[in-house]
Amino acid sequence: MKKIAVYGSAIVCILSVGFAVVEGLKTGQVQGGAIFLGCVALMYLFNSLVWGTPEGKSEADKDEREKHITLVSSKISYFVLLGVMLIVLIATEGVAELNDVKNIPLLIVMCAALFIFPATQLIVAKRYQ
Numbered sequence: 001m002k003k004i005a006v007y008g009s010a011i012v013c014i015l016s017v018g019f020a021v022v023e024g025l026k027t028g029q030v031q032g033g034a035i036f037l038g039c040v041a042l043m044y045l046f047n048s049l050v051w052g053t054p055e056g057k058s059e060a061d062k063d064e065r066e067k068h069i070t071l072v073s074s075k076i077s078y079f080v081l082l083g084v085m086l087i088v089l090i091a092t093e094g095v096a097e098l099n100d101v102k103n104i105p106l107l108i109v110m111c112a113a114l115f116i117f118p119a120t121q122l123i124v125a126k127r128y129q
Contacts, residue, residue, distance in 0.1 A: 005048035013041035085110045
């Protein structure tokens with residue numbers, strides 16, 4: 001089952017990214033749907049590689065090592081995502097002054113991402129106190 005999930009996800013990912021590249025070169029437009037499908041396929045591929053199933057494992061089925069992997073990877077991915085968002089914001093706007101930003105929705109998402117993780121930690125900490 002794991003091999004089927006891995007190969008299937010890899011094939012869908014390669015095909016969708018390939019389609020996006022070919023169509024992008026032909027039409028000059030970014031194929032958002034193909035990029036999104038490729039990212040979903042990557043998610044399933046990584047879940048298949050780590051947990052053996054495309055859906056991943058539920059928290060109830062994880063042992064201590066697997067829960068630790070989830071915790072550490074969640075923290076790292078939060079900061080990586082924050083960095084990627086900052087790079088995209090700077091690359092798309094081409095400015096260093098936040099007052100000159102024209103892509104306000106991206107700025108709002110970037111700012112929200114700054115406090116969502118600590119706010120979530122506060123809520124969880126209060127729950128266990």
